[in-house]
């Protein structure tokens with residue numbers, strides 16, 4: 001098949017954010033938009049010719065079209081082999097696993113993660129490197145530079161679509177396309193990490209019930225295969241299991257605001273023992289007990305404290321890592337275990353170097369992302385299996401495990417307040433205003449709380465020495481509490497401001513306290529320091545997690 005060169009011009013705003021390039025579907029469908037970005041990725045990758053790439057996405061609207069466009073471009077750019085999930089489907093952690101287990105050069109993942117899908121929703125694309133993880137900043141910066149200069153992209157003369165419905169090999173031009181079962185290789189990895197016999201026994205215990213909400217996104221096929229078929233959970237334990245291009249009109253974000261169906265079941269008198277949900281691309285997780293929600297920061301800490309109960313981590317942890325806005329609950333576990341705890345900027349790409357260098361085993365973010373060195377992405381279903389394995393070994397409820405954790409380590413009371421679709425200029429002014437104030441804050445008090453320290457978080461990568469600045473404004477108070485303010489890098493409408501609030505509560509008598517009530521002094525201090533609500537004209541956050 002002959003290669004066709006198509007002339008193009010740079011398109012504005014093709015800067016990959018926290019996890020790739022995310023825009024409205026309408027933008028991705030503009031002529032040349034997807035092509036410019038994909039060609040820019042191909043142009044900056046030395047060694048692409050003849051290499052093997054992995055390709056798949058979360059099945060959202062435009063996934064099928066984008067896959068066909070990318071396949072033709074890959075063939076025209078001399079890619080040797082493309083490993084594609086059947087029907088173009090791969091969860092983000094499964095794509096990471098395939099890149100690693102197949103020794104691929106890298107991979108392209110199509111998803112806008114937890115953002116809504118459909119013709120009016122969002123689409124996204126991200127490049128992962130050979131370790132299976134998101135491209136580091138040096139690569140994304142090179143891609144962005146290339147998008148500013150691009151003048152042509154390559155595809156094939158023939159506009160033929162490849163049938164991706166059947167597992168097996170086919171060719172497109174000189175490129176081999178290998179269509180694989182999206183679940184099989186990932187499921188084998190889970191079997192090695194967790195005690196499947198014990199999980200089967202747990203799920204067979206009389207009266208023990210689970211509910212996994214796939215939110216009509218990519219984890220449906222994964223959870224159905226692993227939880228129901230391999231582990232024997234009764235049919236129907238996985239709800240909203242069929243992936244839909246618009247996620248059934250829902251918002252595939254596993255949090256108390258969007259996972260309403262799961263929470264309605266888990267809050268009922270007849271609640272299952274264990275509930276969980278994952279997001280659009282399968283890398284996030286929410287863990288729920290009967291009438292009890294586990295915050296992601298606590299979940300990471302509980303997994304770290306109990307890791308040796310699980311076969312894959314029986315030898316102990318080399319270290320742990322959390323993103324800066326994530327609560328310090330895991331820091332206390334690391335201290336007790338005598339292992340290092342790393343604090344990175346938001347986004348999974350920063351964990352990759354630490355995991356590759358063997359500096360940590362578990363890592364996580366407050367935004368419902370938890371993972372380990374088994375892949376180089378966060379992994380929703382992995383976290384679910386980890387929790388089930390803990391339940392099987394400890395024989396206690398989710399709530400009992402978390403309460404026992406608090407009694408041992410104290411409770412890091414935590415919440416994140418999101419102000420979405422804020423006017424971008426106003427949001428930037430709020431952040432710039434607080435940034436300018438930071439040096440003057442120590443010693444001052446805000447709504448009665450004394451500031452002890454304030455800074456703009458910067459991170460020096462311990463492996464490659466690269467420095468990332470401007471990663472979030474932090475204000476620490478004399479009573480040990482802290483607030484963080486940062487701008488989201490994944491929204492597609494206006495700006496999203498995230499306010500992270502944390503207060504340590506050692507007193508077991510106060511562990512039952514409502515988080516919002518416990519954090520009210522900090523919420524007041526944040527308003528005193530930023531006038532965020534006054535300046536955005538919002539009475540309350542859009543999302544509280």
Ligand code: VG1
Nearest residue numbers: 018019113114347365367488489490
């Ligand atoms: C958000 C989360 C961050 C996460 C990122 C990608 O980024 O806060 O913790 O890594 O989404 O997650 P931001 O810049 O909007 O705060 V996913 O599941 O959307 O790939």
Ligand code: CO
Nearest residue numbers: 113114281283
């Ligand atoms: Co995601």
